[in-house]
Structures are given as structure tokens and as C-alpha cells.
Amino acid sequence: MKAEYRRISPSPGSSFRTSIFEGKEFIASWHFHPQYELTYILGSSGIRYVGDNMANFEYGDLVLVGSNLPHCWKTVGEQKEEVRCVIIQWDEDLLSGWLEKEEFQYIRQMMQLASRGIHFPKDHALLVEKKMLELIDLPPFERLLSFLQILQELTKAHHNCLAGEGFTTNLTVKESERVNLIYNYVKEYYNQQITLEDIAQKIAMNKDSFCRFFRKTFRKSFFEFINEYKISLATKMLINTDLTASEIGYQVGYNNLSFFNRQFQKFVQMSPSRYRKMYRTI
Known part of the structure; x- marks a missing residue:
């Protein structure tokens, strides 16, 4: 798109x-x-x-x-x-x-x-x-x-x-096209192993140029973005399903429960179990 x-x-x-x-x-x-x-x-x-x-x-x-x-x-x-x-x-x-x-x-x-x-x-x-x-x-x-x-x-x-104070609205049409390709690619393959080479090739850039472009646009690394995306999906599943934390971690692309818990703690500032308990007592 x-x-x-x-x-x-x-x-x-x-x-x-x-x-x-x-x-x-x-x-x-x-x-x-x-x-x-x-x-x-x-x-x-x-x-x-x-x-x-x-x-x-x-x-x-x-x-x-x-x-x-x-x-x-x-x-x-x-x-x-x-x-x-x-x-x-x-x-x-x-x-x-x-x-x-x-x-x-x-x-x-x-x-x-x-x-x-x-x-x-x-x-x-x-x-x-x-x-x-x-x-x-x-x-x-x-x-x-x-x-x-x-x-x-x-x-x-x-x-x-919502947007950070440093975010610029002065993106070119070509840069916006790249962002759309990134969004769509992550949406489709978030639960698989995505490499920098994969995503860079998708938007016709080399790996180093892609990393510079992504950090300049979003003020975070591409892998921080992917993990944030996965954790966003996980929070929704913790509220709306009865799946265990390990099952949810696996579904959003984490094969290691400890790593899933660390990433969840990083982005949400609490454990998956505490997050679920908090929302179910509201």
C-alpha cells in the first residue's frame, strides 16, 4: 500500500x-x-x-x-x-x-x-x-x-x-511508502524470525541504510519496534483470552518464556501475570 x-x-x-x-x-x-x-x-x-x-x-x-x-x-x-x-x-x-x-x-x-x-x-x-x-x-x-x-x-x-517531541512530520512520500512496507511486513511475519537483511531487502535498502533510516524516523531500533509490536499483541491476549503466558509468548513469536517475560517487563513495567490480574480486577 x-x-x-x-x-x-x-x-x-x-x-x-x-x-x-x-x-x-x-x-x-x-x-x-x-x-x-x-x-x-x-x-x-x-x-x-x-x-x-x-x-x-x-x-x-x-x-x-x-x-x-x-x-x-x-x-x-x-x-x-x-x-x-x-x-x-x-x-x-x-x-x-x-x-x-x-x-x-x-x-x-x-x-x-x-x-x-x-x-x-x-x-x-x-x-x-x-x-x-x-x-x-x-x-x-x-x-x-x-x-x-x-x-x-x-x-x-x-x-x-502520543508521538514523541522529536518526531518530524516532514517525511517524503518515498519515506512514507517505506514505513507502510515495514508495517505490513511486520504485521504478516511478526511471529517468525525476521532479520535485518529480510526487511532491508523488502524496502530495497542495504542493512546499514535501513538501520539509519529506521532510527531516524522512529527514534528506536527496528528490533525494539518488533518487540514492542509483539508485546502490544500479548497485552491484548492477556486481557481477552485464557491462554497461559507461555502460550501467548509462543503465539506472538517468543520461543523462550524467560525472554518474553523480560521484554514484557521492559515495555509494560510489570509481569504478564500481574498485568492480567490488574485488568481482571477492574
Whole structure:
């Protein structure tokens, strides 16, 4: 799949776009656009990429992405339900005049933070779910008012920035294409032994050039990225299945339980058993 600049048109009779996406999986590759984007997951699960950040998503996942910040959502594994999400997209100049006014100070601050992407807690996301779903069918003027109310409500939530401070949005189309190839390759072969030679050859680079490119883009090594990906899948399986930690470790590509436990501790700061117990007592 090819990462690309995407043109986004407003909804009919409106100055911004509201839509519901439904399908077997997300079709968008790693892409960017000048519009801000608020995405709320209603169904399906997988891994979300925003800049150099990678994390699981599921029902209730709500993320605000800033202008030209690369992002994509990818389903992983067998799905119990199809993808369904609400997407709101708007140009910066939609609010440019209002953002200078005192009443919009908190929305202004939130939109500035969106340059790194913002993830909102699930309990706060659920508070705006009904309003986001209603946006689709509201008349244009009422839709705009409701949209502003949603933004204001979100300013009350704790902001968790996603992409690192050093992440750059100035990637070329060719570099974005490489990132997409890497994402797709890891998604397909994560539970097999992947070598630097394998992945470098996939994107038509030599091993040393690939390592420099990857660390420059993601500020981590490729093997740190693979392990982070595997552990993300493992956390999901610990919550949603009754498989043992060793069975989960094997399924995500670790043949050594001790190494799986060390990697889990490194990325999650707790053991797999403690992680499972914590979520099952919530």
C-alpha cells in the first residue's frame, strides 16, 4: 500500500467532514492530511500508529490527530466484529478566528498539543459517544454547535500525547511508502524470525541504510519496534483470552518464556501475570 497525501472534502452543506467508516478492516495506509482528525472506535481492535507511537486500540478508543501528522489504524488477528468508527475532520481555518477569543483558550491549547496526537481516556470518550454519533444526521448549523461542544468537553479530559517531541512530520512520500512496507511486513511475519537483511531487502535498502533510516524516523531500533509490536499483541491476549503466558509468548513469536517475560517487563513495567490480574480486577 502507498502512503499518500489525502484530499478531504467537507460534508454536504457543512464546513467540516463527519462520517462513519464501516468495513472488514481499515483501508487507509499510513497517511497524512492538513486537516485535524478526531477518530472514535465503535467496533474492532488492532494497533494504532500515530507518528512514532504504537498502541492497541479497541472500542472506546478516541484520538485527535493534528495537521499533517502521519497516522493509521490496522486490525490485527481474527476479528469478532467489523470495523466501525466515527471520523470528524476539519481545516485549521474553521476555528482560526474563534481560537483567538478567550472562550476558546482551552480548545486552542488542545489543538496545539494535537501536533503530537492526543489519546483520551475511555471513560471520557464514552461521554461524547452519543454526541459524535448524532453529528452525522444533524442539520449543518446544529452540527457545528455540537462539534464545538464536543471539543470543549474533551478539553476537560486528561491529555496523553502520543508521538514523541522529536518526531518530524516532514517525511517524503518515498519515506512514507517505506514505513507502510515495514508495517505490513511486520504485521504478516511478526511471529517468525525476521532479520535485518529480510526487511532491508523488502524496502530495497542495504542493512546499514535501513538501520539509519529506521532510527531516524522512529527514534528506536527496528528490533525494539518488533518487540514492542509483539508485546502490544500479548497485552491484548492477556486481557481477552485464557491462554497461559507461555502460550501467548509462543503465539506472538517468543520461543523462550524467560525472554518474553523480560521484554514484557521492559515495555509494560510489570509481569504478564500481574498485568492480567490488574485488568481482571477492574
